[in-house]
Amino acid sequence: MLAAPSTSASASASTSASVPARFAGQTLSWTACPSQASLQCAEMTVPRDWHHPADGHTLSVAVSRTAGDAGKPVLMMAAGGPGGQGLLRPAGMASSDPALARRFEIVSFNQRGEPGSSPLDCAPQSAVNDQFTHDLRDDSPAAERQVIAGAREFAQGCAHADGGLVRYINSDQTAHDMDLFRNLLKVRTVSYYGVSYATWLGAYYATEFPHSVNAVVLDSNLAVDDTMQAFMLRQPAAFQRRFDEDFVPWAAAHDSTYHLGATPAAVRAGYEKERAALAAHPLAVPGASVAVGPNQLDMGTSGAIYRAAAFPVLAQAMAALGHWPTASADEQATVAQVFGSDPNTSFNAEFFAVACNDTPWTKDLGYWKRLQSTESARHPLVGARALLYGATCASLPSAGSGPRLTVTGEGFPPVLMLNSTGDPATPYAGALRTHRALRGSRLVTVAGGGDHGQFENGNACVDGYVDRYLLSGTLPDGDVSCPGSPAPE
Known part of the structure; x- marks a missing residue:
């Protein structure tokens, strides 16, 4: 059994000892979140580059917490995507799981590059719309030229936007932002819940700051021992x-x-x-x-x-x-x-910045042309996006520039993992790879289910395992299964 989350207010020096006092010593000014009365919001100032924190360049990261809960142990959430916004998510978790709300101060944030934080603006909405208005299954030479031209234009817009901000949008930089947030909350450790891309981010965070996490729940998992390109090609x-x-x-x-x-x-x-x-x-x-x-x-x-x-x-x-x-x-x-919704410009900017920067991508456009044609035929629902995605990362100068971490689970607390066998966005095979990489982890397999995101999805079996772990530190003795939720009648 893992010890229940500590309520100690003595913050670790792991962040404050390595960054200038202007960051580690700042005070967060909490006010009611404009669109969510049950939460408080603040702006946190972070170095643009955590590997050169004294160079004078700073960014803003929007952070949130459940109102009136300061002094409790902290449960930190992060959003998936990459590109999803996490700022208001604590309200949903507090509402759907009152036991967690009573136990924890639930906190989250919008990652660097997202609205509310220092945003990355790669292209106007009209340009992003243009990328998705023709048929991506069309592999004619004219259509391929159009896709590649649009991808290059988008990537160049990212590269030149906001003083070269895109180079500093990656999971490594965000993990450092998260630990500064923990430090400013004045707690030694946090518990963590992340779904989808946030499983990758959580693994980065726990790898870089293993003594800052008390409990880790990873829901619908990417393969942390692989590349973002390989993950996208399995989808x-x-x-x-x-x-x-x-x-x-x-x-x-x-x-x-x-x-x-x-x-x-x-x-x-x-x-x-x-x-x-x-x-x-x-x-x-x-x-x-x-x-x-x-x-x-x-x-x-x-x-x-x-x-x-x-x-x-x-x-x-x-x-x-x-x-x-x-x-x-x-x-x-x-x-x-x-x-009938627009492709989300801010989501796309963050998505491509993180996905392209975190790990290397193939630069050969011929490879992506061939793949787009074969994937359109084999997996037509989303396979036709291959050229658009590949050409964007191939055209982004900072692609692959993020520090590549080897995630082994060394020094982690025990990790509770969740995944359905039929998940379309984070295939089960990726969860098995992460399970092997994170020694000592426990995997809750939702058998016969295909939903993405298992916690608070109406599955009492899954929710029970998560609540027992977060509330009392109790993990299952080994890997377990839960039945999947049936499709509606």
Whole structure:
């Protein structure tokens, strides 16, 4: 059994001894978060470059905490992505798990480069929209030139934005920001919860500051012993499996409700027919930020299948596209919700900065052209993005510049890991690799499930293991399984 989280207010010197006093000695000025009354927010000043903290350049990082909970042990959260914003997430965790809220001061932050912190601005919204308006499955020479030109323009915008900020947007720099935050909260250690990319970030943090963490929960895991490029290349097969083996049979079984096809083959054929129609004539949808074309169909679908609870809404939107001339206002609103959002410029900037910088990427555009063509055919739902993603990282001068850490778990507290066997975004094979790398970790396998993000996802078995670990330090004796949540009826 791990000792329960300490309430000591004596902060470790691990950060304060290595940075100028202007950072380690600052006081956070907490005020009510403008959009979330249950939280307090503050701005933390950090060095732009933690490896040269006295060079005079600084950044701001927005931080938050549950209001009125100062003096409790700290549970630090981080957002996935990379590119997700974590600032307001403590409110959701406190609301959904009152036991954790009673025990902990729950804190989080928006990473450097994100809105609210010192933001990275790579391109205007119109330019980002242009990258996703043509059909990414099109591998004609003209289409490839268009993708590469857009990727280069975006990467060059990142490289020149905000005084070269992009070079300092990586997981290593953020891990140092996190430990300064811990230090300013005046606690010796924090417990940590991270989902998706935040598992990678949490592993970085615990590797660099093993004595600063008391407990670590990693939910839906990246393979910490691999590269970001390898992780991104494993996703298309996982998303295709989730679509073909989970959503499509579910839709066929509910044909009497959604009329998408009575067999899996009919559902898939109907999807491709609708996609071809949108490629020929993108649809102007009331309330949508962009015209709904083939990429919007793919992106909306891949986003909706992260959790089975969203299958009905996705099916409703697909059904509405199938009878668009007679779609009701409510059905049109559902289509706008699922398929009609702008690509998020701030998310894309942070995503590519971290994903490209953290580990090396292949620079050969010929490789990415070939991969885009084969992946479009093998894993059409998201495989067609290969050239766009690869050309962006190949064009970013700082790609691969972040310090590469070897994550072994040495010095860590015991780690509790969660992963479903059918996760589309963080494939289970990656969790197994991380489990092997983090010696002494315990893995909770959600068997037969395909959801991404297991804690607070309505699975009492998973939630019980997490709460017992965080509240009392109790880990399972070995690896365990929980049943997956069934898809909605």
